[in-house]
């Protein structure tokens with residue numbers, strides 16, 4: 001059994017999701033920002049149809065709450081800016097809490113819990129710091145990459161087959177960009193030395209993931225992807241892993 005590499009690990013396997021669901025449904029758990037689905041629908045309706053008449057005092061209070069605390073953005077429910085948070089915050093339903101948190105964690109390239117929480121609390125309404133901590137503590141990638149004193153021994157790399165092990169790197173073309181393309185994603189097969197190049201407009205995780213998708217469609221999914229400067233690639237690989245449900 002080989003050492004696990006980034007391409008072989010799903011940082012959030014199903015058991016983490018299951019544990020999170022159990023956590024937020026436990027009796028000791030409370031979240032005073034969390035809005036349940038039916039209330040979310042009603043708040044949305046009052047904002048979409050301002051002339052809609054509340055049928056009773058409870059609905060009347062809800063309509064008042066919709067108008068004072070919430071707003072519509074792209075037809076979604078947002079919490080209005082406050083003194084502390086100057087931008088509208090997207091209201092997150094319980095069913096989206098897990099994915100919202102892991103997406104932020106991945107987009108921030110596995111930022112720690114404090115940094116991830118600082119970003120999340122500014123963008124979203126309805127998530128708790130404890131939820132972010134619960135999830136990041138169980139992230140397989142962060143657990144594996146935690147600094148340790150023992151380093152893996154260096155062994156020579158021997159590839160058996162083409163496209164089994166590929167080397168990936170980004171070539172900086174910002175000094176002479178071709179139109180909007182400022183980066184080149186370079187994927188080189190360790191065995192045949194065959195090279196694929198993909199032009200990129202940015203080195204964000206999304207566009208890199210799209211190139212990997214093209215690459216996998218044209219060849220085979222490599223077993224191992226090697227990168228010297230892995231930072232840009234981590235986010236991209238994680239998008240892929242989640243997309244293919246590995």
Ligand SMILES: [Zn+2]
Nearest residue numbers: 110139141142
């Ligand atoms: Zn992590």
